[in-house]
Amino acid sequence: MAEEMTTFLLRLPSRLKTQLEQRAKQENRSLNSLLITLIERELQPSKPAASLEHRQFLGKVVASRQIDPGNGLAQVDGIYYRYLIEGNAGFQAKKDYIIIEANGNILTLRPVEL
Template structure:
């Protein structure tokens, strides 16, 4: 298996710990998956890859509505175009801003901002 290839496995933890993890992810404007990956990565290794750099630079960053290229399905962040997914497979809402909650390769996962966050 290539070292950057993603894999999945079942992970069990107490509900109280899951709540803490969810709260931390929300506070950091990240997905639970991205938060857990960061925690595991930091505890096992010191990040040195360019992917770790992108995660540090992009996670929690606000993406304005004008940065989207709806025709090509791309978003421009810091001068570079990325593919994107909206959290929970929601459709892109034109005119809304988003927060980057995960960066895997050239794909960013975005969470729509609520009106109270705008």
């Protein structure tokens, strides 16, 4: 069962936001995923890592043939997940995608730039 999510406004210096965005990009993750991980580590250092999907899938490349835009599913390691594409971009059949966030049964994908 997925945990209920919430949102809030966070103000921080532009330089910190830039540094966080750079780190997230280096780790092939979304900024949201990076922040959740950093906050969880700080608040609960002894807590085990996040979900299987979060631990195993971040940074994994998904070939376009594994994505079915008709039903909104992507197959990863034999399991079908719902997916979103970063920035609400449309699916491009000639591109592969990298998983940048896993939240419950929803993966966030970013097109792989060659």
